[in-house]
């Protein structure tokens with residue numbers, strides 16, 4: 001038996017008739033870029049997240065770049081990002097000509113430590129990008145309060161957390177702008193690349209609409225220097241089908257997480273924490289252990305996949321060495337990079353497979 005980290009083919013088989021119909025509909029209509037499915041999908045996401053505007057773009061990375069640009073971030077601005085995240089969070093800041101400033105993480109959630117953010121704020125700080133890592137929300141209330149007091153924009157990187165909640169409200173809808181990714185492995189994944197920005201701010205939405213399509217509202221009349229960053233009809237049609245299943249998939253993810261938690265409660269391993277303010281959607285189920293290499297080796301021998309998200313904190317990535325002061329600069333991010341291990345969790349994972357994975361982990365930790 002082999003158990004992958006996720007199984008997109010199994011998911012397709014479960015919803016094949018709906019997907020095939022949606023794809024055929026697009027092919028028969030013959031409109032492929034920013035058509036009726038994209039518009040409908042934007043409305044459906046806006047309503048799902050409880051925001052007034054949604055603008056689809058070509059990827060989650062583009063969503064971050066265009067959101068930052070629409071918030072006026074450029075050269076001379078500092079933008080605070082977590083030291084432990086996917087590289088794109090900081091990359092987007094650099095692409096705007098601004099300077100990423102790192103802050104450490106809370107070891108319980110691996111999300112931004114808001115107290116450390118406050119310490120890193122300067123007169124040049126224009127934005128902060130909380131990343132709802134692994135599907136768990138950042139503690140937004142104190143972050144939003146600080147941002148309001150200082151006039152700092154809050155741009156949520158919600159790539160991993162669609163459907164997650166902070167105090168009963170959907171992540172992505174809490175700050176000035178939320179950014180989504182529909183990369184195939186995300187909780188709501190396309191069969192290709194895709195992304196979206198969501199916001200309550202009509203002006204930001206309007207600017208992103210221009211930026212994603214050559215800076216124009218009316219064809220051939222650019223108002224600002226833009227881009228080509230659009231979602232296509234096929235992906236939108238597929239994502240509309242999948243959005244209808246998202247809540248039930250996220251519920252299944254939570255069920256599996258609960259099962260892992262029960263099976264591993266006696267093992268000497270750090271389990272994911274769900275804060276009292278949070279509804280976690282377990283994009284990844286991430287353990288913490290000092291014996292990571294041994295656990296991973298044992299799982300591999302048994303045909304069980306596992307993954308490290310992420311092996312390096314940003315200030316250890318060659319390109320971003322300058323953002324830290326060597327080892328010890330962001331102690332919790334560094335520790336997380338050494339101890340985190342994601343194990344298989346996806347809605348189609350069967351109970352007996354969950355049992356097999358949990359036993360393998362317990363065995364590895366006993367040696």
Ligand SMILES: *Cc1c(COP(=O)(O)O)cnc(C)c1O
Nearest residue numbers: 059060061086088159181182183
């Ligand atoms: C996936 C991801 C992105 C980028 O999304 P793409 O669609 O792959 O460009 C950004 N931030 C985080 C935290 C992500 O997980």
